[in-house]
Amino acid sequence: MPLIEIENTGERFQQNDIDDCILRAGLASGLGLSYECNSGGCGSCKFELLEGEVETLWADAPGLSARDIKKNRRLACQSRALTDLRIKMHTAPEFCLPVLAKRQSLSLLERRAVTDDIAEFRFQVDNEAVFLPGQYALLHVPGVDSPRAYSMSNLPNQNGEWAFWIRRVANGAATTVLFDQLRRGDRLILDGPYGMAYLRPDSPRDVVCIAGGSGISPMLSIARAAASDPAMAGRRLDFFFGGRRPADLCGQLELAELSRGPGALVTYHCSISDPDVGSGWSGERGFIHELVQRQLGGQLSNRECYLAGPPPMVQATQRALLLDEGVSQDQVHFDRFF
Amino acid sequence: MGQEPELQRFPACNTADMKDCDVIRIEPPGLRPVAVYCLDGEFYATDDTCTHGNASLADGEVDEDGVVECPFHAGTFDVRTGEALSFPCVLPLKTYPVVVEDGTVYVDLEHGRLQEG
Ligand SMILES: Cc1cc2nc3c(=O)[nH]c(=O)nc-3n(C[C@H](O)[C@H](O)[C@H](O)COP(=O)(O)OP(=O)(O)OC[C@H]3O[C@@H](n4cnc5c(N)ncnc54)[C@H](O)[C@@H]3O)c2cc1C
Numbered sequence: 001m002p003l004i005e006i007e008n009t010g011e012r013f014q015q016n017d018i019d020d021c022i023l024r025a026g027l028a029s030g031l032g033l034s035y036e037c038n039s040g041g042c043g044s045c046k047f048e049l050l051e052g053e054v055e056t057l058w059a060d061a062p063g064l065s066a067r068d069i070k071k072n073r074r075l076a077c078q079s080r081a082l083t084d085l086r087i088k089m090h091t092a093p094e095f096c097l098p099v100l101a102k103r104q105s106l107s108l109l110e111r112r113a114v115t116d117d118i119a120e121f122r123f124q125v126d127n128e129a130v131f132l133p134g135q136y137a138l139l140h141v142p143g144v145d146s147p148r149a150y151s152m153s154n155l156p157n158q159n160g161e162w163a164f165w166i167r168r169v170a171n172g173a174a175t176t177v178l179f180d181q182l183r184r185g186d187r188l189i190l191d192g193p194y195g196m197a198y199l200r201p202d203s204p205r206d207v208v209c210i211a212g213g214s215g216i217s218p219m220l221s222i223a224r225a226a227a228s229d230p231a232m233a234g235r236r237l238d239f240f241f242g243g244r245r246p247a248d249l250c251g252q253l254e255l256a257e258l259s260r261g262p263g264a265l266v267t268y269h270c271s272i273s274d275p276d277v278g279s280g281w282s283g284e285r286g287f288i289h290e291l292v293q294r295q296l297g298g299q300l301s302n303r304e305c306y307l308a309g310p311p312p313m314v315q316a317t318q319r320a321l322l323l324d325e326g327v328s329q330d331q332v333h334f335d336r337f338f
Numbered sequence: 339m340g341q342e343p344e345l346q347r348f349p350a351c352n353t354a355d356m357k358d359c360d361v362i363r364i365e366p367p368g369l370r371p372v373a374v375y376c377l378d379g380e381f382y383a384t385d386d387t388c389t390h391g392n393a394s395l396a397d398g399e400v401d402e403d404g405v406v407e408c409p410f411h412a413g414t415f416d417v418r419t420g421e422a423l424s425f426p427c428v429l430p431l432k433t434y435p436v437v438v439e440d441g442t443v444y445v446d447l448e449h450g451r452l453q454e455g
């Protein structure tokens with residue numbers, strides 16, 4: 001089994017047979033290898049290969065720029081070691097998994113439509129579901145070559161239930177199977193949890209959750225955790241959801257249920273971005289970060305901010321928070337859904 | 339006793355010591371470290387600490403197109419304007435005026451400025 005040495009830090013780890021890539025092998029050994037998406041999209045897991053041979057899982061992964069390719073860099077989430085390796089890679093304690101990821105077999109309990117294109121999927125495992133609110137897991141969907149990342153929408157629980165809000169992507173390899181072929185009782189493999197954008201209950205600040213589209217899944221988990229934690233009583237949580245059309249809006253019902261919780265007080269805000277929507281819609285319009293600034297501009301630097309959704313939405317929101325609102329980088333926690 | 343260097347004319351290095359796409363870090367006493375770049379015969383200076391993490395840009399790489407890459411997450415900045423070019427870096431770096439006289443590169447540490455967003 002290949003041994004991988006990180007030259008700049010002296011750290012070493014082994015890639016076991018069960019590990020499907022260098023990144024997850026390193027994280028499973030407790031090391032803080034730099035990463036974000038686990039899906040080849042973000043480029044955070046770049047490394048330089050100094051010695052040894054790797055197999056590239058997805059050669060066209062968008063996480064590598066032309067500059068990276070020129071410099072012979074690779075993605076740790078898309079590379080498997082074929083021999084012992086020496087690599088150069090960024091590591092930091094913030095990337096260490098707070099809960100060690102593991103693989104387990106799940107069966108589908110229920111699929112429930114939430115909107116035209118979002119459904120809630122509930123899966124069951126035999127043991128406790130352990131993760132932090134806001135994290136994601138990789139699902140190995142039958143017939144799809146590489147795993148896909150989905151963020152949990154529920155809370156960690158003893159019953160072994162893992163729930164996800166998943167958006168159907170037209171002709172998407174994984175979502176087509178999940179929506180059209182998977183039946184109750186069918187099994188798939190879950191590998192997780194991963195991700196750094198989890199709720200920080202120890203932060204004394206009020207909270208903002210900002211979701212675009214399917215980004216609602218981890219934000220629901222965070223809101224559920226904050227609303228049910230007595231230690232967060234007296235804290236405000238403003239929940240912003242951005243959709244294209246009125247039919248995309250969701251989450252109000254789930255959040256309304258939280259109003260009786262002992263923890264943070266949750267308020268729902270939403271906006272639609274499609275300018276062609278007619279006068280039937282009397283609510284807010286525009287991109288979701290614009291609504292956040294209209295509602296909370298000037299107060300955001302005192303907030304703990306959680307963001308999830310399509311990369312352009314997360315990037316625009318990050319710019320608004322950091323550049324316009326002066327929010328400190330370490331108060332902003334995000335996942336981009338590549 | 340030697341005289342304290344003036345902050346408006348802080349000697350950073352000799353032109354002869356730097357070749358194209360080199361970057362060095364200077365640590366003026368009591369101030370934030372500054373990165374000094376050589377690009378196609380011209381010299382530029384920015385804050386050295388990446389606006390995203392705690393990385394030193396002088397440990398990163400500078401390309402011919404004037405882009406410095408943070409050694410941590412590979413976010414990038416334009417060394418001439420300080421502009422953040424790629425996520426996760428969004429905040430610009432401060433840039434400092436530079437003059438070259440008699441083979442010495444001087445940085446004006448008192449007039450660092452942020453490019454307007
Ligand atoms: C951190 C994170 C969390 C996410 N959470 C959610 C969520 O809660 N709900 C939700 O609906 N969506 C979520 N997504 C998006 C989800 O992972 C899928 O991208 C989406 O469901 C589309 O998958 P698809 O297979 O149907 O579409 P496709 O268009 O077939 O595939 C899209 C994605 O699959 C990956 N991919 C494609 N080809 C390859 C290849 N050859 N090798 C390796 N990877 C490949 C890429 O990541 C690509 O973006 C999340 C994404 C990330 C990164």
Ligand code: FES
Nearest residue numbers: 038042043063077
């Ligand atoms: S973690 Fe590998 S590209 Fe995002």
